[in-house]
Amino acid sequence: MSNYDPRCSLIDIKGILNIRDMGGMPLEGGRLFPERVFVRSGTLSESSDDDMAKLKEYGVTTVIDLRSKSELERYGSPALNDNAIDFHSIPLFLGNPDLEEDPTMVFLRTHLLGDFYVKILEELSGDVINVLDVLSRCEGCALFHCAHGKDRTGIIAAVIYLLAGASREDIITNYAFSYENIKWFLDPLIEKREDCMKHTLRSDAVNMEIMLGHLDRNYNGDIREYLRMKGAGDQMITRLISKF
Secondary structure, three states, X not given: OOOOOHHHHXXXXXXXXXXXXXOOOEOHHHOEOOOOOEEEEOOOOOOOHHHHHHHHHHOEEEEEEOOOHHHHHHHOOOOOOOOOOEEEEOOOOOOOOOOOOOHHHHHOOOOOHHHHHHHXXXXXXXXXXXXXXXXXXXXXXXXEEOOOOOOHHHHHHHHXXXXXXXXXXXXXXXXXXXHHHOHHHHHHHHHHOOHXXXXXHOOOHHHHHHHHXXXXXXXXXXXXXXXXHOOOOHHHHHHHHOOO
């Protein structure tokens, strides 16, 4: 049984939802994932100038926004026009999650988030690889984020941790912590949702289990096999691995 506690990764920047360093995750061979290499979070849209200054003081020089184009257009991002940040918009959601009739939101009325994660891995694999390629090439610390920092962000974090050699147990623990960390923010939103959609604002362990099970069944449980089959080159994979 691992003694990994995801609370060790929390970063104290009040205006950025669910912001956590990926460092501290136990890896095979007794190593730990290094700190100040990759940071994950929710949206930066509500960040103050002071929040952004603290983010840059932490070492962040690259930001990858995983939100849809409609989310970026509606809510904006202070990183978009910041000359000190290399900003990339790489959506892992093609529609508009704010619309009830969006095909993905309709899908989630009868499917779990884990099924949505599988759709992203398969239908948006090129974008997943683009995110990893930017992370492999960046200088300094890179932050990737979506809206709440649990779903699209959770997929990328899990792929990186798999590549680094983290255990399935710890990856699931890290994923499930996303909801626990921001219950104070999400629970009032959950109360307003109809019953069949309440699950979309949590990060139940079963969702990551579904995603990992898909990789087991279709790619022999080998994230490198998934990446190569989806077009990732060995040089990119090697660059990314060299980060940790």
